Amino acid sequence: MKLRFTIYDLRFILFVVMMTAKTFAFAQLDNTFLRDEITVTENDSNRFGASFSLFNYMRNTEYFNNIELGRTLFGYHFQPKLFYQPNQHVKLEVGLFLRNDFGGMNPYSEALPTFTLKIKNNNFSFLFGTLEGSLSHRLIEPMYNIEYAITKRIENGAQFKYDSKKLFFDAWINWENFIERGSPYKEIVTAGLSSMVSIYESKNGFKIKLPVQFLVHHHGGQINTDSLNMTVQMNAVSGLRISQEFENSFVRELRLDGYYTVYHESTNSGYFPFRDGSGAYANALVRTKIADLMLSYWNSNNYLAPRGSYIYQSQSLDVPTHTEKNRELLFVRLMREQPLFDNLYLTARFEPVYDLQNKIFDYSYSVYFSYKKEFWFEK
Numbered sequence: 001m002k003l004r005f006t007i008y009d010l011r012f013i014l015f016v017v018m019m020t021a022k023t024f025a026f027a028q029l030d031n032t033f034l035r036d037e038i039t040v041t042e043n044d045s046n047r048f049g050a051s052f053s054l055f056n057y058m059r060n061t062e063y064f065n066n067i068e069l070g071r072t073l074f075g076y077h078f079q080p081k082l083f084y085q086p087n088q089h090v091k092l093e094v095g096l097f098l099r100n101d102f103g104g105m106n107p108y109s110e111a112l113p114t115f116t117l118k119i120k121n122n123n124f125s126f127l128f129g130t131l132e133g134s135l136s137h138r139l140i141e142p143m144y145n146i147e148y149a150i151t152k153r154i155e156n157g158a159q160f161k162y163d164s165k166k167l168f169f170d171a172w173i174n175w176e177n178f179i180e181r182g183s184p185y186k187e188i189v190t191a192g193l194s195s196m197v198s199i200y201e202s203k204n205g206f207k208i209k210l211p212v213q214f215l216v217h218h219h220g221g222q223i224n225t226d227s228l229n230m231t232v233q234m235n236a237v238s239g240l241r242i243s244q245e246f247e248n249s250f251v252r253e254l255r256l257d258g259y260y261t262v263y264h265e266s267t268n269s270g271y272f273p274f275r276d277g278s279g280a281y282a283n284a285l286v287r288t289k290i291a292d293l294m295l296s297y298w299n300s301n302n303y304l305a306p307r308g309s310y311i312y313q314s315q316s317l318d319v320p321t322h323t324e325k326n327r328e329l330l331f332v333r334l335m336r337e338q339p340l341f342d343n344l345y346l347t348a349r350f351e352p353v354y355d356l357q358n359k360i361f362d363y364s365y366s367v368y369f370s371y372k373k374e375f376w377f378e379k
Helices: 007-021
Strands: 047-062 072-085 090-101 110-121 124-130 156-163 167-177 187-201 206-220 231-245 251-265 276-288 292-301 326-341 344-355 360-376
Touching: none
Parallel strands: none
Antiparallel strands: 047 072, 047 360, 072 090, 090 110, 110 124, 124 156, 156 167, 167 187, 187 206, 206 231, 231 251, 251 276, 276 292, 292 326, 326 344, 344 360
């Protein structure tokens, strides 16, 4: 096993560690600062406003395995918006999403209009149009690719959410590809459910939670010219999360997560090498004042996930004829999410991974800066 670190990789990793170790604020995990959320508050009733968000990304996967070859994503998202909140429950937003990959298509890789109607009442909310999508769904990485925060940030459709101390629930439909009569291509739809139920919480910070997740991905349609061989692929997850939080301590939290996930194709398209598969995913987290350290283990058989991170899967992204029925991976993750200044946040990750079946060592590192600002006009 040969390590493929270059002097530039080592300098970059050292820079990230120094940046994240400079401050000691309370750190979160679960990609908190990479999520999108539209706020609706009573004090903003009958007000107009504007906002903009800037998301800078640099994600490098130094992967030399047969399932996923590495690549670098380096660029930014810029999203200006205008919004109006007619009352304490309703907010309307219209905006523009721009993505620029450095060295890529000019002037932008993506330029998409956005529109959202959000209705919120206490812990319930309903969205129509551009969703609170991507990593805001809080799905595990074997089911949902972390790179979608960069490459598939915008989702459009309908979404129902409930978010309280005891329950997080997110159900949505993302209409990815629309067809007309006679279209030569298929419609593409993804629908999902993500939930986390708190089943026990003590006064001293001990918690037990139950995650349940489901995702269905569909290619099909009746009015297009390519109406044969539609596909429906499904992934489902259940598991258990046990954690202990500490106050006024260097160690902020200890957490154990265990998940069992399944894959099933309910059609008989013949496009995919497996119709059924499964995987086990376990995490052990130590969250401290400085950074978060997580050990992750993945063991799967015939597992596919059309929206999952590629490295977990049994079919090669780059050579689809290559399959590995059993995948066994061990990750060591060093992570940090840190507020830097008002409205400016840093997220950094360094993630070595060892393929236990093929005896291959790979690694990735990521740095994200996000800046969000709202401006309200006078009533």
